[in-house]
Amino acid sequence: MSVRRHHAALLGAVTAVAAAAAGLVGVTSSAANAASGCRVDYAVASQWEGGFVANIAITNLGDPLSNWTLGWSFGAGQTVSSGWGATFAQSGSGVTATNLSYNGSIGTGGSTSIGFQGTSGSSNPVPTAFTLNGVSCTGGVTGSPSGQPSPSRTPSPSPSPSPSPSPSQTPGGNTTGLVGWATQNGGTTGGGNAGTVTVSSASALTSAIQGTTASVVRVSGTISCSGMLKVGSNKTIVGASGATIVGCGLNVSQAKNVIIRNLIFRDWDDDAINVQYSTNVWIDHNTLSHGYDGAIDVKRASDFVTVSWNRLFNHDKTMLLGHSDDNGAEDRGHLRVTYHHNWFDGTTQRHPRVRFGNPVHVFNNYYNRNSGYGVASTVEAGVLVEGNYFENVQDPYHRGEGSSAPGNLVARNNYLVGSGSGDAGGSVASIPYSYSLDTPSSVKSVVTAGAGAR
Structure with missing residues (x-):
């Protein structure tokens, strides 16, 4: 790719x-x-x-x-x-x-x-x-070129009008690079090169992620807790192999420049990860299951967020973007999020459910056996659903949800296997950042090989 x-x-x-x-x-x-x-x-x-x-x-x-x-x-x-x-x-x-x-x-x-x-x-x-x-590798091209480059792979997509130029489509998967909205507004580096502190208890984790001083917090072992632990600005929270947070979640509130990576969340009693009034957040390579409310929710004027390479299973409400139909005064012009290479493994709904954000970019995700629906665009939202792989999903994407009015949704180059046709309509603002799109038919193998905590 x-x-x-x-x-x-x-x-x-x-x-x-x-x-x-x-x-x-x-x-x-x-x-x-x-x-x-x-x-x-x-x-x-x-x-x-x-x-x-x-x-x-x-x-x-x-x-x-x-x-x-x-x-x-x-x-x-x-x-x-x-x-x-x-x-x-x-x-x-x-x-x-x-x-x-x-x-x-x-x-x-x-x-x-x-x-x-x-x-x-x-x-x-x-x-x-x-x-x-x-x-x-010694620095140059040698030999006589054959002049016969291999042809590009072509999926069997269900195309619809494009809101922006289509990127190249080649197989593969960059499972570590930052892509999407979190690259904008100055980028997202978390704790950067700051010193690393390793924590293995709820009290140590709570203390280490507070404040605005740049730091890298390494989670080791299994930490049991309850409620929501507040995350400050300029933090990288990264799990060692197998690191697990049980019973509680992380609340990124009024913060900027945060990375949450390589963690296993289960049995949370509120949300696993909640982002509110915050900008430049990257949520990457986590595994989430068996929780109470939202797995990864973004709301209340948050902006410049990328949610990538996460695996979610045995859960109902996965990813909410915008919490209320009547919060437009705060949310209009914000809630710009990229969701890519996530594995929605038998989860029910909200993959994501979107209010107000435009453009929201949902690309190269793998949806499998989602019993409720895949993506929902509501209340002034503009969602580009692009290059995803939907397998056995009767309602892959639609406009409107519950009592929320329909938003705009453009579906482009998605790969549908045993799935419904979806409901799209309206227009979506252009995507401002560069990105590479994996061939939709390869997304299942790419995502299942790379998504989730390591």
């Missing part, structure tokens, strides 16, 4: 670029005469004591590939503990990442993105040398 261009907004991102040629031997019988070349972008997306998350974008500069293996070596004893977008293997310092079924083909100029969570010691230097299919 095309690489998302937002590394600067990551949590203290450290980026290394190796732009080089790779002789891609063994792909075809005429490999010796094929044009070869690649570019590799490696970025540390988030880091804490003893661990980190990295994103790798691979761009093919040579002739088309049908499969690939990327190799590199760590320089300070780092290890890969889990990954997505590829099959990872490690022997000593050497690491290989081999394509999955959906992203093996990369045409000339095409890209795919993979990612992993790793462990590290006191230092975490970025690898600078990479190989593709066993040949070093």
Whole structure:
């Protein structure tokens, strides 16, 4: 897929670029005469004591590939503990990442993105040398181009009028980069490079996430609590592997620049994550289930929010955007949210349910067996529902809900399997940020491989 261009907004991102040629031997019988070349972008997306998350974008500069293996070596004893977008293997310092079924083909100029969570010691230097299919990347394109780039994949969409130019559609999935509304208004970096504090109790978590001082709060183990814990500005709250919050939720209220990542929420007694009167919030790679009210609710004039790569299951009311039909005085001109690559796994409704926000962007999400409905646009809202995969969802999207008046909804390039046709109408404001759209038919495999806490 095309690489998302937002590394600067990551949590203290450290980026290394190796732009080089790779002789891609063994792909075809005429490999010796094929044009070869690649570019590799490696970025540390988030880091804490003893661990980190990295994103790798691979761009093919040579002739088309049908499969690939990327190799590199760590320089300070780092290890890969889990990954997505590829099959990872490690022997000593050497690491290989081999394509999955959906992203093996990369045409000339095409890209795919993979990612992993790793462990590290006191230092975490970025690898600078990479190989593709066993040949070093050395900086250029070699061989004689065949002039036969691979054709693009074409889904069987249900198109409708476009409110903005359509992005390129290629397979893959960037599971660590920030995309969408949270890139606007100065971007969202959370605690950035601030020191990390690790917490394993409700009292320590409550204290660590207060105030406006920049900090990275690492949640370890299972924390049991009740009610809502208030989150201050300039915070990154990130879970270690398996970190779980049981019984309570996080209240991002009157805050700015917050990242909530890699946490498991269950059995909350109010909302799991509530965002109100807040801007620049990124909610990413969490797993949520078995809660009382909303899983991820955004309301009361909040703005510039991205909700990405979350998995939700065994729950009813998932994502509410705008809490009341009569709150237009606060909400008009706000509530701009991007929802992408989330896995709505048998949940009932509100994926999302939208009031006032325009444009709200719902793209590349996987909907499966949602018994109520997928997306609802109501009360002056404008929602672009784009490139999603709906499987066994009788009501994938509609306008109006309950006593709320219909909003505007544009549906574009969605992939429908055993699902209803949906209800769309009206117009939606243009999307102001750049993004890359995964091929809709590949969204199920992309999202199920990458969504949720790690």
